[in-house]
Amino acid sequence: MTKKILVVEDDENLGNLLQLYLIKDGYEVRIETSGKLGLDALVQYEPDAIILDWTLPDIEGIEICRQIRYQSDIPIIMISSRTDELDAVLALEMGATEYIRKPFGFRELLTRLRLHLKRYEKEQQQQVRVSELVIGPFKVDLVxxxxxxxxxxxxxxxREFKLLLHLLEQPGDIKSREDIIEMLDFTKGDKRTVDVHIRRLREKIEEQPSSPKWIKTKSGIGYYFNDKAQEVSYNS
Structure with a gap:
């Protein structure tokens, strides 16, 4: 099946060149020239990978990258004329799979894109093999x-799904607020937001959220999933 690539680039000439090289390499391509249009296309077009410019007319590419990561794990190749090493580090921390400085060689970009697509496809196949997690009365469809x-x-x-899965996978293992902040990609130090997400999650899965049976608090440390009677099992 032909892979679909979304290019978010406001430079028309560069966008056209990227489209030309990508089509020549066998990809289906969609070009968008703003961050908002790029985010809309993520849902409508369902690309297999994204080539994302840092400098866009409405929203910075780094913010687009962060928002995409809340929705998808597909490869994101960020391209930018910024040369500071800290910019590359920030892009990777925000979820970019690759950071390529302009000007770049199209062959290099295509090679890196091909490698990331293969790696992502392999990871997806491995995830599908384990499709279901069961613990107590809970069943998680991992597909x-x-x-x-x-x-x-x-x-x-x-985020609630990701948080619950994080707790379910290791019942009894206490997850600190710092650990949850890192796992959910929250701003560092945003501990109160963790508490809010735990409260909302309890409201959805507990019969008595004020006296939780499943998601327990370890005072001063963090949270854990309580299920002493059942073990975690994975189904494929």
Whole structure:
């Protein structure tokens, strides 16, 4: 199946050149010239990878990268004329898969894109092999990213899903607020936001959120999933 590449680049000449080289290399391509249009295309076009410029007319590419990472794990190749090493570090910390400085060689970019697509496809295949996690009354569909309690689906946001899965995978293992902040890519020190997400998650999975049975608090340390009677099992 032909891979779809989304290019978010406001320089028309560079965008056209990227489109030309990508099509020649066998890809289907969509070009967008602003951050907002790029985010819209992420949902509508469902690309397999994104080539993202840092400097855009409405929203900086680094912010677009951060927002994409809340929705998808697809490869993001960020391109920029910025030469400071700290810019490259920031881009990678915000979720970019690769950082390439302008001007760049198109062959190099295509090679890096091809390698990241292969790596991502391999990771996806490995994830599909383990498609379901079951613990106590909870079942987590790791393919469709859905959670069920006693066969009834629990509507969760992406962050709530990620947080619950983080706790479910190692029941009894206390996760500090710092650990959860890092896992959810929150701003460092945003501990109160962690507490808010825990509270919202409890409201959705607990019968009595004020007296939780499943998500327990270890005072002064963090949170853990309490299930002494059941072990975690994975189904494929």
């Amino acid at each position: 469709m990213f859905k959670v069920y309690k006693e066969e009834v689906e629990i509507p969760l946001t992406k």
